[in-house]
Amino acid sequence: MRVFPGWWQVLAAMLLQAASSASVFTAYSVIAVPLQLTFQPSQTLLMMGITVAALASGILGPPLGAAIDRFSMKLLMLAGTVLLGGGFVLLSLAGSMTQVILVYLGPLAVGCVVCGPLAGSALLARWFSRRRGLAMSLAASGGALGGLIVPPLLQYLIEAFEWRTALQIYGCGLFVLTAPLVLLLVVNQPADRGLHPDGEEPPPAPARPVTAVTGSSTLEFLRDRNFWLIALCLGLLLGGPMGLLSNLVPFVLERQLTAGQGALLLSIFSAANFAGKLTSGIVADRADHRLMLAVIMLVVGLGFFGFLQAGSFAFLALASVVLGAGQGATVPLWSMILARNYGAEKMGRSMGLMSFMIMPFTLVAPGLYGWAFDASGSYDPALMGAIALLGLALGLVFLIRPQAAASTA
Incomplete structure (x- = not known):
């Protein structure tokens, strides 16, 4: 075959x-x-x-x-x-x-x-x-x-x-x-091999795109409300885990555990992240992307809450699994959302621009976690702030206009 x-x-x-x-x-x-x-x-x-x-x-x-x-x-x-x-x-x-x-x-x-x-x-x-x-x-x-x-x-x-x-x-x-x-x-x-996506027959004529972006210029993307909402949701969703991961070993030491246990938590997080990526892709082909994004936010928020309440290594390991799976599931879904809303022919431009818009969240988050610890002697304020921002992002998800059908991409 x-x-x-x-x-x-x-x-x-x-x-x-x-x-x-x-x-x-x-x-x-x-x-x-x-x-x-x-x-x-x-x-x-x-x-x-x-x-x-x-x-x-x-x-x-x-x-x-x-x-x-x-x-x-x-x-x-x-x-x-x-x-x-x-x-x-x-x-x-x-x-x-x-x-x-x-x-x-x-x-x-x-x-x-x-x-x-x-x-x-x-x-x-x-x-x-x-x-x-x-x-x-x-x-x-x-x-x-x-x-x-x-x-x-x-x-x-x-x-x-x-x-x-x-x-x-x-x-x-x-x-x-x-x-x-x-x-x-x-x-x-x-088309270079005389084929169509998925190796199937030519798809039916696509429906009208759900976004206002009909061209390819940066300005047209920036005029689209959906583009801003998606970027804000993803920035708030990805920034928090990045900040915690960058400070994970110091966080573990604050909880009276060892640096070696912190390194092990990073490995546990990575394994869960891998599983989250695979699961997200399989589900994203069938599910509503807004609903998936909302569920992932709840999962990540649950992971943060676990870190906030954890008093033992076992509890932190469980929280790492939850947070890692949620963060991993975000990455393939991000690509799927952009492809579904803006089309494969604009994938490079839309993802490149959105990566730039999300960058401040991921760059600033590690420093904010460190600042929170310097100011209070604990990482708890940073974790509570991350949970609050996820609540804000959860509200923004449902302002995103419904995506096009799969055939439109």
């Missing part, structure tokens, strides 16, 4: 997300150790590498999203593999933390965007309609898969070789593995 080529696109998107996101973000704590020993920076300066990469990824979202919609996906992803592999080679040649930061700000950030979730979601939105949720959730799980493989691999290379040599080996290997993956598997759209 012949496999629908769209599933090869899912495999490519999943593996590219595993390579890009895990290499640039998840593995930074591994790379930070030799950087600190070599350059002796302050802790704040040391963390600037990952900070500027996140900031650049958000800022680059709108222009690169537009490029993804306009130009060949295969060529952009291939360029991304060059930037990722070359970025780690350049990192190995850095003579100061300033140069390290510039590498993360430039080639690594750009490579991560054009090989990561933004590009993968845009690609799969073209190849799938009826089974889009499943396809996107499988691809999104690549980030969790990479998080399990890349950090220990880099740690092994750094221990086996001097860190500069290790990064050169890793960068070259990254390119050698990902470039052929793009060349062999990625196809820009099903």
Whole structure:
């Protein structure tokens, strides 16, 4: 039985997300150790590498999203593999933390965007309609898969070789593995193979879009009320978990537990996050997206409440499962909402712009948790604030106009 080529696109998107996101973000704590020993920076300066990469990824979202919609996906992803592999080679040649930061700000950030979730979601939105949720959730799980493989691999290379040599080996290997993956598997759209989304017969003529966005300019998206409401809901939903995760080990220490138990909670969260992504995609193909978003907010709020009330490691582990599943379920649903409301042909632009709009929530949240602790000696005010903001977001969900039918995407 012949496999629908769209599933090869899912495999490519999943593996590219595993390579890009895990290499640039998840593995930074591994790379930070030799950087600190070599350059002796302050802790704040040391963390600037990952900070500027996140900031650049958000800022680059709108222009690169537009490029993804306009130009060949295969060529952009291939360029991304060059930037990722070359970025780690350049990192190995850095003579100061300033140069390290510039590498993360430039080639690594750009490579991560054009090989990561933004590009993968845009690609799969073209190849799938009826089974889009499943396809996107499988691809999104690549980030969790990479998080399990890349950090220990880099740690092994750094221990086996001097860190500069290790990064050169890793960068070259990254390119050698990902470039052929793009060349062999990625196809820009099903029409290039004489196919239609899901491998089915041509769909019926689409109904009128539910949004006011008929063009592709940034201004038209910004004029659409739905776009703002979706961005606010997702920003409030994603910011809280990001803030807690960034402060999880200090939070655990405040609860009179150990740093090792905090690391274990991170692993539990990641496993639940993986399960949440897979479940969300399967359900999103059949369910109302507004209702799903509301349910996820309730789940995340329950997770926050668990952290607020937890007095033992077992209770914190349970809260981590709940919070991780809720946060993981958000990512594929975000892609599905945009594809359903704005169409596959505008996926890059809509997701790139919305990533930029959500970025302030995820960047500010970790600092707000730290500020709350400095001001009160406890993380409880931050958790209560996160729950209150989720209540606000829950009210905004039902102001979003109902989405179009699946056939309109």
